[in-house]
Amino acid sequence: VKFLCIECDEQMRFEERQEPGDGTFAASFTCGSCGRRIALLANPMETQLVGALGVKIGGRELDEPPMSLVQRELPGTAGAIAFPDQAAGAPNGSGAPLVRPRWSEESLDRLGRVPSFVRGMVKRIYADYAVEHGIAEITPAVMDRARVELGLEGM
Numbered sequence: 001v002k003f004l005c006i007e008c009d010e011q012m013r014f015e016e017r018q019e020p021g022d023g024t025f026a027a028s029f030t031c032g033s034c035g036r037r038i039a040l041l042a043n044p045m046e047t048q049l050v051g052a053l054g055v056k057i058g059g060r061e062l063d064e065p066p067m068s069l070v071q072r073e074l075p076g077t078a079g080a081i082a083f084p085d086q087a088a089g090a091p092n093g094s095g096a097p098l099v100r101p102r103w104s105e106e107s108l109d110r111l112g113r114v115p116s117f118v119r120g121m122v123k124r125i126y127a128d129y130a131v132e133h134g135i136a137e138i139t140p141a142v143m144d145r146a147r148v149e150l151g152l153e154g155m
Contacts, residue, residue: 107140
């Protein structure tokens with residue numbers, strides 16, 4: 001995504017990013033030609049989406065693991081790990097192996113009703129929640145609890 005100045009038709013450049021601590025983030029951009037400034041304000045769900053995609057607004061984009069787009073989009077791959085060796089090792093450096101949770105049939109059905117363009121992000125949010133809470137199987141009840149605890153119930 002690039003922002004263009006309507007007056008100058010110039011690409012705006014990133015100025016700063018702020019995270020006020022309420023789950024939102026804001027980023028400001030400036031037109032190098034006329035000096036016009038704009039700001040982008042993301043709500044908590046949008047902030048989680050950006051984080052789940054591994055994108056830093058105004059920073060560099062993080063490379064996705066190989067085949068991650070294919071893994072998210074192919075039917076029947078929900079809950080599958082394309083590269084199991086990448087899941088080994090805890091992200092917190094504890095040395096404990098990272099075990100990805102299983103998905104119950106009911107939770108896979110529910111995940112299948114999520115629009116395809118955000119399904120991968122939603123799946124990752126629930127999987128990360130389960131890993132962080134030591135949950136071995138994602139069920140609809142786990143999904144409901146995660147939505148409440150993550151402040152997503154209105155989404």
